[in-house]
Amino acid sequence: xxxxxxxxxxxxxxxxxxxxxxxxxxxxxxxxxxxxxxxxxxxxxxxxxxxxxxxxxxxxxxxxxxxxxxxxxxxxxxxxxxxxxxxxxxxxxxxxxxxxxxxxxxxxxxxxxxxxxxxxxxxxxxxxxxxxx
Numbered sequence: 001x002x003x004x005x006x007x008x009x010x011x012x013x014x015x016x017x018x019x020x021x022x023x024x025x026x027x028x029x030x031x032x033x034x035x036x037x038x039x040x041x042x043x044x045x046x047x048x049x050x051x052x053x054x055x056x057x058x059x060x061x062x063x064x065x066x067x068x069x070x071x072x073x074x075x076x077x078x079x080x081x082x083x084x085x086x087x088x089x090x091x092x093x094x095x096x097x098x099x100x101x102x103x104x105x106x107x108x109x110x111x112x113x114x115x116x117x118x119x120x121x122x123x124x125x126x127x128x129x130x131x132x133x
Contacts, residue, residue, distance in 0.1 A: 006058040007034045008020055008036070009035075009036045009062060009073070010061070010065070026121055038065060038066065038067060039067065039068035056084050058084065059087070061086070061089070071100055071105070075101060085124060086101075086108055087123060089110075089111050089115055
């Protein structure tokens with residue numbers, strides 16, 4: 001069975017585990033969930049999932065990560081997979097990085113850490129509705 005995925009990207013494993021647990025509690029089996037600790041690892045997962053016939057519906061990425069920051073990752077992701085819903089979580093992104101990602105990466109929303117699952121879920125649902133219309 002082909003599953004839709006939510007991919008969470010953050011260099012802090014504790015954040016990843018918390019985020020994945022919240023998403024699982026909220027969405028249950030509606031999605032499958034993957035985590036990546038870097039943009040490079042995220043690309044590997046995304047490419048593998050798509051090559052296996054799966055769909056990545058949502059990518060939730062931290063901004064401040066080593067090597068490739070979340071804004072550049074999401075902008076690059078948009079160039080290859082424009083239909084993926086892109087959300088950024090951050091405690092440290094500057095406003096120009098957020099605006100650049102909205103303009104060039106079709107960023108659905110940027111949330112400051114700590115976030116709430118209600119905020120994330122509302123953003124995901126709203127972005128999905130916008131894709132349909």
